[in-house]
Amino acid sequence: MSTTLAPRPTSGPAAPPPIRTSRRSFLTPRRRRTDVAGTVRVDQVITWLSVVNLVGVVGVMALLCMVSDEWWLSAALSFLPRAPWGIPALVLLIASAFRAPWMILTNAAALLVVAAPVMGFTTPAAAVPPARDSAITVVSSNIQFGSGQPLKLGMEFDRLHPQILMLQEAHAGTETFTKQLAGWSVVHVGEFLVASPHPVRLIEEFRFEPFERRAAILCEVALPSGPVRVCDTHLNTPRHAFGELHWHSPLTGAGIEAVTEFFALRKQEAAELRRFVEEGSAGLPVLIGGDFNTPAFSSTLTTTWQGFTNTFEAAGFGYGYTSPCNTDSRWPHNTPWVRIDHIFAGPEWSVHEAGIGTTDGSDHRLIYSVVSPDRI
Template identity: 40%
Template sequence: PPLTSPTQQSEDPPKKKRKRVPILKKKPHKGRWVGLLSLVYLAIILLVWYCIASISEEWWFSTALTYLPRAPWLLPAVILLVCSVVIHRKSIPFNVVSIIIVLWLIMEFNIPSGAVAGFSKRENLVIVSCNIQDYEPNFRKVLNEIIRQDPDVIAFQEARRIHPAFLEQYPDWHSLVVEQFVVCSRYPIKKIGTCESRAFQRVTALAVEIETPQGTIRLVNTHLMTARKGLIELSLGAIFSGEGPEEVEHFQRTREEEASDTWLFVSGISSESPLIIVGDFNMPSSSSIYEKNWSGYTNAFLATNWGYGYTSPCKSHRLWLEDTPWLRIDHILTNAHWQVHSCDIGKTNGSDHRFISARISLRD
């Protein structure tokens, strides 16, 4: 063979290296699942909101949604948000929107309607209302909070008598006890009448006249039937058999009849006088029954307060925290004669309901 020089050897082309074929890795599906679940849960949240806000107590399922705790709807959205941050950031907006809808619309965070009145030359009147549950478990806790409100008129439901501690604090006040209703005031009180509803064969309201420095006013102390007595029929077996939903819807129709009877009574005694309606309505302001009967009046909390203002239930429940109410079912309503300046909700659990108070005055 011919001899080659070292220079020639160095100029020989290098041997080609074999290319490694990359191993194809399967794309992870976790991100896709997080995105899909986030979108599906947003759709569920929108459906829940629609049921509560638009259907409400006209269907058994939306009735249950109206009265069950609403904060638990937050938990899946928060878990999905954390997963989105870690795995699939494109789905973050879906979960943020879900959380906003729950906190604002489903849990009914209130933004004042703008009807709050400013300074008035007329003297203010402070009204307090509370379902006192026969003064149990600790009326003195409630009373101490009420004293700080410096009230002019106090209305109790489920009272049936006047507690000795109340008489000690307000010995010179005027008072009236009819059925379960108690009305007390620093001004003279006169009974007008009671509403005896045919729906549940019970007295649902007491109407009185009060001679205040602002003139004669009328006050209605009311307590409507709770939805809970119908919802307890919703056991799993009753739902599948259809009996539970039928019982709930029948009970709701009866509640609606009772609310209508009470509204007719109030309309009959109010005439053109300054009117205040207080008490345990046993329904939130988003309720379809409330909308049909009471939306024509000014709701003191909706007009003046930010937040949730939950008033009940405060008792401990098997699957819920003690002293953590989740519904605003106690209200103070006024007709057009009044200006609403402020509204407060109690903070203690001396009863199953927090008290509600409002500072109002007659329009100039």
């Protein structure tokens, strides 16, 4: 017996599989498109911020190195820490390495501008001549009335063996250096002290009447190679004038006139000190050292002492920051951020070495130079 199977009814072409509309498969493409768009926006932000930051740090460099004391804002900026100007460039450099590699060089350039000219990195301008037999070590230090840790300063004096020592703010605290000054010739006038194992005599004092203060003394030191004149100076601090400024000063003008007038007097003080030194030199080799309260790239400093050699710029290396060493908790301790202490040598001197101290024996690090007279 055979069985015949009835044909199955046809129902047309097979239906397509149902479209899956699960939440995950529906949202995934959109999330990818958002990520792509987000990447483009981040890259653009990094690019624009990098360009703006580079222009900004170049502008800061121009203010600090070119405008300087000629404008109240750049004068104020010159006394502030400069390393923080590099933070945006560092952050953008890291970000560009991951999201905008074409801006790596731009951010590296901005970081270099901050690390070198803005922060005042110094290398010898020419070959440093070797020291001669007549070379002497000159040390200058603001000892902060002995209120810091003067024993540390004494240890540095022992290490450097200076033939000429110039101290500022030495109204008190010099008793700590009894061992170092034993048998030395000493001239001590007010806050100034000039000492040497060779004979020292006072020539003259310099007072700047608008500030009603003694700003320097001039001494003669009888070195074995012949007499030289030494000026120990401490110029007035702008700290009090800057205290007149407020966050709203650029908008309201509060305190700007006081700062402008003060810096005009500082220029006058520096110019009169230069005349005092020239008139008192008596044709002898001259050294000027002390706390100038003036950053290295100040237009007042560079203009006033043209013809003299800043010994750190001639033979020093690095930043040479000298102040402040003792700060509050908002800045690392014993990490000065500005070089306001200097030693200048007249054209009769060769400079062989220059540097700064390493301890926080005072709120200033000491400075030293090894120099020798070309002629006596």
